[in-house]
Structures are given as C-alpha cells and as structure tokens.
Amino acid sequence: MQRQCVSKITRMAMPIMIACVLAAVSSSAWAANGNRRDKDRGCSNQTLDGDYGLTIEGLLDIPGTGIQVRGVVLQHYDGNGHITQVDHVVVGGMPPSEEWRPGSGTYTVNTDCTGKATLTIPSSPAPPLVVYFVVDRQGKTIRQVVEGNAIIATGKKVE
DSSP, rough: OOOHHHHHHHHHHHHHHHHHHHHHHHHHHHHHHHHHHHHHHHOGGGSSEEEEEEEEEEOOOTTTTTEEEEEEEEEEEEEEEEEEEEEEEETBBBBSSSSSSSEEEEEOOOSEEEEEEEOTTTTTSSSOOOEEEEEEEEGOOOOOEETTTTEEEEEEEEE
C-alpha cells in the first residue's frame, strides 16, 4: 500500500520535475545568449548619447597639498564624439568663481566600452583635462578618472 502511494506520487511529480529542468536549462541558455549579444554589440561613440549627471570627488595632485575637490557635472554627449558640459566644483572648500562653468571637447568610446575624452574649460588657466572612462549598462552609467589627478566622477544618464 505504502509502496503504491509513493509510486503514484513519483509518477505525478516526474512530469513537473522534467518541466522545471527544461525551464531552467532554457532560461540559462536564453540568459547566456543575451549576454553574448551584449558583448558582440560592444560600444561606440553612439553608446554615449544624451545628458549625464556626475558627482566628482578626489584630491588635486599638487605636491605636498592634497587639496580636496568635490562637485557636480552635467555632461552632454552627442553620440558623434563631441561633448559639452557645465560643472560646479568646490576646491578646498572654496566655492567656484562661476556658479556653472562651461566646457567642451571630444570623446572616443572603444568597442570594449572604455574611452577617453579631452575637455577644455575656457575660464580655467589649466591645460585641457584628459579623462579616461568606462561605460556601463548599455550607456546608462559612466565612471571617469582625470589623468594626472586623484579625481574620479561617477554618473548616470539623465532620463
């Protein structure tokens, strides 16, 4: 009697277990195929297209000082290698001379989603900024570091 009951439960459960295994295998294959499509697609200048809000923080690399830098930036990428921005950067706790300082430049996004931008800030006596970055989440986020300084920026696409 007990054996018949266990046998009946096993027969009833078997199709459900097979369906679960098939669903799990097909879900894994579907996810792997989606990841492969993302990798095959890669990145280009067109991956960055639109406005990005970033937070800046770090230290200026001036020997013996370590001056703290914090700020916010609104960058606009045109999808064709041109960038414009406005920033509000506080250096050493001092407010900037301009509320929103404009800048512009060029950028290149590599197929592996790394890239480089060169930005000119007309009101700054410093040479153009060279920024290295990584694009993530199909162009929804960006992480940057300024060459020659310990300053980073992280941001998201403004939607």
